[in-house]
Amino acid sequence: MLTPTAPRKFLLFALLAAGFLIVLAILFYQSLSAKQAAPEVSYVNLKGEKISSESLRGKVVMVNFWATWCTPCVEEMPLLNAFYQRNKPKSWQVLGLAIDQPSAVKRFLSQYPVEYPIGLAGLNGTALMTALGNLQGGLPFTLVIDAQQGLRMKKLGKLTEADIGSWA
Secondary structure, eight states: OOOTHHHHHHHHHHHHHHHHHHHHHHHHHHHHHSOEEOOOOEEEETTSOEEEGGGGTTSEEEEEEEOTTOHHHHHHHHHHHHHHHHHGGGTEEEEEEEOSOHHHHHHHHHHSOOSSOEEEOTTHHHHHHHHTTOTTOOSOEEEEEOTTSEEEEEEESOOOHHHHHHHO
C-alpha cells in the first residue's frame, strides 16, 4: 500500500536520477570535445639518429603507423607521399613510424621510396599506438597532431583521399 510519502520519495528519486544522468551526459560531451594532448615521442630514423617530437612543434603532423607486411599500409603510402608533397609548403609534416624490423624497412624503402621521413618505432610502437587510442593494435593507424600538440584526428584502417582532404 502506498503511503502519502511514497510518491514524494519516488519523485525525489526520479529527480536525483535525472540529475545524475544530465551530469554524466555533460561529462561525456566534454570528454568528446576536449582535445587530447599528444604525448612526447622519440624515435630512431633510418640513419640510427634519435629524433624527438619536440622537433615537430609548431607544425601540423600526420603520423602514420605502418609495416612492410601490412598490405593496406603499403597501398596508402603513395597517397601519403602525394599529400606530403602538396602540403609541405603549408607547414604540414608527414611522419611514417614503422612497426617492423629495421632491415625490412630499409629493404622495402629501397624499392618503394617516399619523400616523407620514416622512423623506426619497433615493438614500442604498439604501446604508443595504444596510448594514442588504437586499442585494437591494428594497422595502418594514422593521426593528426595540430601545431599546439593537440590530437586532432585519428583513423584506424586504410586512408582514402576523402579522409586526407577533410583533414587538410
